[in-house]
Amino acid sequence: xxxxxxxxxxxxxxxxxxxxxxxxxxxxxxxxxxxxxxxxxxxxxxxxxxxxxxxxxxxxxxxxxxxxxxxxxxxxxxxxxxxxxxxxxxxxxxxxxxxxxxxxxxxxxxxxxxxxxxxxxxxxxxxxxxxxxxxxxxxxxxxxxxxxxxxxxxxxxxxxxxxxxxxxxxxxxxxxxxxxxxxxxxxxxxxxxxxxxxxxxxxxxxxxxxxxxxxxxxxxxxxxxxxxxxxxxxxxxxxxxxxxxxxxxxxxxxxxxxxxxxxxxxxxxxxxxxxxxxxxxxxxxxxxxxxxxxxxxxxxxxxxxxxxxxxxxxxxxxxxxxxxxxxxxxxxxxxxxxxxxxxxxxxxxxxxxxxxxxxxxxxxxxxxxxxxxxxxxxxxxxxxxxxxxxxxxxxxxxxxxxxxxxxxxxxxxxxxxxxxxxxxxxxxxxxxxxxxxxxxxxxxxxxxxxxxxxxxxxxxxxxxxxxxxxxxxxxxxxxxxxxxxxxxxxxxxxxxxxxxxxxxxxxxxxxxxxxxxxxxx
RNA sequence: GCAGCCGUAGCUCAGUUGGUUAGAGCACCAGAUUGUGGAUCUGGGGGUCCCCCGUUCGAGCCGGGGCGGCUGUACCA
Numbered sequence: 129x130x131x132x133x134x135x136x137x138x139x140x141x142x143x144x145x146x147x148x149x150x151x152x153x154x155x156x157x158x159x160x161x162x163x164x165x166x167x168x169x170x171x172x173x174x175x176x177x178x179x180x181x182x183x184x185x186x187x188x189x190x191x192x193x194x195x196x197x198x199x200x201x202x203x204x205x206x207x208x209x210x211x212x213x214x215x216x217x218x219x220x221x222x223x224x225x226x227x228x229x230x231x232x233x234x235x236x237x238x239x240x241x242x243x244x245x246x247x248x249x250x251x252x253x254x255x256x257x258x259x260x261x262x263x264x265x266x267x268x269x270x271x272x273x274x275x276x277x278x279x280x281x282x283x284x285x286x287x288x289x290x291x292x293x294x295x296x297x298x299x300x301x302x303x304x305x306x307x308x309x310x311x312x313x314x315x316x317x318x319x320x321x322x323x324x325x326x327x328x329x330x331x332x333x334x335x336x337x338x339x340x341x342x343x344x345x346x347x348x349x350x351x352x353x354x355x356x357x358x359x360x361x362x363x364x365x366x367x368x369x370x371x372x373x374x375x376x377x378x379x380x381x382x383x384x385x386x387x388x389x390x391x392x393x394x395x396x397x398x399x400x401x402x403x404x405x406x407x408x409x410x411x412x413x414x415x416x417x418x419x420x421x422x423x424x425x426x427x428x429x430x431x432x433x434x435x436x437x438x439x440x441x442x443x444x445x446x447x448x449x450x451x452x453x454x455x456x457x458x459x460x461x462x463x464x465x466x467x468x469x470x471x472x473x474x475x476x477x478x479x480x481x482x483x484x485x486x487x488x489x490x491x492x493x494x495x496x497x498x499x500x501x502x503x504x505x506x507x508x509x510x511x512x513x514x515x516x517x518x519x520x521x522x523x524x525x526x527x528x529x530x531x532x533x534x535x536x537x538x539x540x541x542x543x544x545x546x547x548x549x550x551x552x553x554x555x556x557x558x559x560x561x562x563x564x565x566x567x568x569x570x571x572x573x574x575x576x577x578x579x580x581x582x583x584x585x586x587x588x589x590x591x592x593x594x595x596x597x598x599x600x601x602x603x604x605x606x607x608x609x610x611x612x613x614x615x616x617x618x619x620x621x622x623x624x625x626x627x628x629x630x631x632x633x634x635x636x637x638x639x640x641x642x643x644x645x646x647x648x649x
Numbered sequence: 650g651c652a653g654c655c656g657u658a659g660c661u662c663a664g665u666u667g668g669u670u671a672g673a674g675c676a677c678c679a680g681a682u683u684g685u686g687g688a689u690c691u692g693g694g695g696g697u698c699c700c701c702c703g704u705u706c707g708a709g710c711c712g713g714g715g716c717g718g719c720u721g722u723a724c725c726a
Binding site for chain 2: 355
């Protein structure tokens with residue numbers, strides 16, 4: 129091939145290769161998550177990567193960019209197919225298709241790759257892995273409360289310490305109620321409501337001033353780019369900001385503890401009072417309880433809080449946070465988000481924002497699209513890929529040191545003795561020791577480098593000298609590397625042959641086992 | 650999508666007012682050592698200077714357009 133035809137080797141942007149360390153770390157994470165989900169009674173089920181596009185569906189108001197963000201192609205019968213963009217929509221299809229055969233409520237989990245055709249960024253890929261659990265056919269918020277508790281348990285099984293994560297809970301109904309109360313109800317205001325929800329969703333990233341700008345006329349970012357706002361009045365903005373800045377006490381704490389945790393929980397400002405309310409849900413209720421939809425949402429939140437507290441999760445693991453919005457398409461009630469609370473910096477020293485590493489909520493309309501009856505459902509997904517990069521960044525034990533040691537390498541000293549070397553490799557393998565024959569064509573020095581690069585614990589050497597004596601030489605590379613520091617000259621290094629010893633060939637397995645035991649117990 | 654910044658070796662980067670055959674460090678390969686991974690020394694491979702068009706006797710450098718990357722923003726089911 130001529131130089132001009134040479135193809136540039138590169139992965140498509142937003143698609144990542146995974147090295148041995150990534151694979152080992154992911155395996156550990158998946159095992160931990162699976163154990164947690166199964167403990168809660170969920171069972172595994174898997175659906176394919178590809179679905180009919182109309183099964184994945186476009187729902188509810190967010191249709192301003194139809195088909196954007198989804199990889200789609202046409203089958204030979206001209207039907208449109210799409211790569212799945214999450215695991216929830218395919219599950220809804222699966223449940224609807226097998227409805228009569230499944231126990232209800234139906235609890236299931238699945239893990240796999242999902243695809244989104246969007247701009248990638250740090251911790252954000254066009255192919256990434258999710259681990260999802262759903263309860264279908266249970267209308268009770270007990271199902272939602274349970275999923276929040278399971279999310280918390282799972283974070284801890286993944287090695288996150290209490291306080292390093294939080295499960296935030298909100299309810300779509302209360303957001304809808306607030307918007308209704310400030311005059312944003314009705315079909316004709318749907319666009320404005322969408323803009324408001326999107327603005328509120330950014331509270332943790334842009335802060336109060338940024339959200340205020342987005343609720344008002346416009347926001348100008350640091351590059352000078354302008355984002356148009358929702359054009360609300362100052363009064364409307366104040367009431368929204370008051371609402372989303374309410375912060376939960378840890379669910380169910382006593383009043384004295386509440387004072388310690390959050391002594392400045394403010395009452396609704398529109399009555400002009402400066403009174404403080406100790407219970408956030410009561411504060412909400414006092415402010416907007418006249419709206420039926422709001423009242424329903426607050427009651428659901430209260431039930432979740434009580435259930436979580438009864439099970440002992442009222443210590444800050446699960447918090448109500450009115451600024452949680454989540455996606456706009458199909459959530460109908462409680463929504464949850466798993467967030468990491470610690471700060472880390474990237475290689476360049478910049479602070480990294482992970483955003484949420486998991487989320488979910490109630491989607492009572494999704495399965496019903498396939499059937500003539502409504503089917504309630506609620507679920508939660510962990511963003512495995514994003515969480516992996518976060519855990520790698522903080523060098524969490526679950527992802528670091530997950531890599532296996534390399535194989536024992538049998539060197540080829542004499543090319544006409546390959547059969548004898550291969551026999552040694554087989555002997556080691558039959559003893560359950562990871563081993564390989566050097567398959568390249570280079571000399572001994574290069575073979576040593578190769579073994580070094582493979583992280584081999586030791587190499588097996590048999591030249592003509594050893595062969596005549598019926599022996600093999602074992603070189604402990606880990607021990608040898610330690611000895612290297614003390615040796616200055618190359619002559620000395622070679623003469624000393626550190627960490628190297630001879631044994632009869634019949635003792636090969638025993639000698640290698642001794643070396644392995646020395647380093648890996 | 651929009652905005653700002655940036656594209657020279659696998660990586661990090663030099664490259665003078667436009668002037669021979671475009672450089673360094675690291676990494677890689679080999680030799681010094683007919684049988685030893687580190688260190689040292691010596692040598693080697695590797696470049697469409699992102700692409701195209703233009704200006705010019707002459708472009709890595711100047712101009713226009715495109716493509717790509719990063720950051721912010723939008724979207725995120």
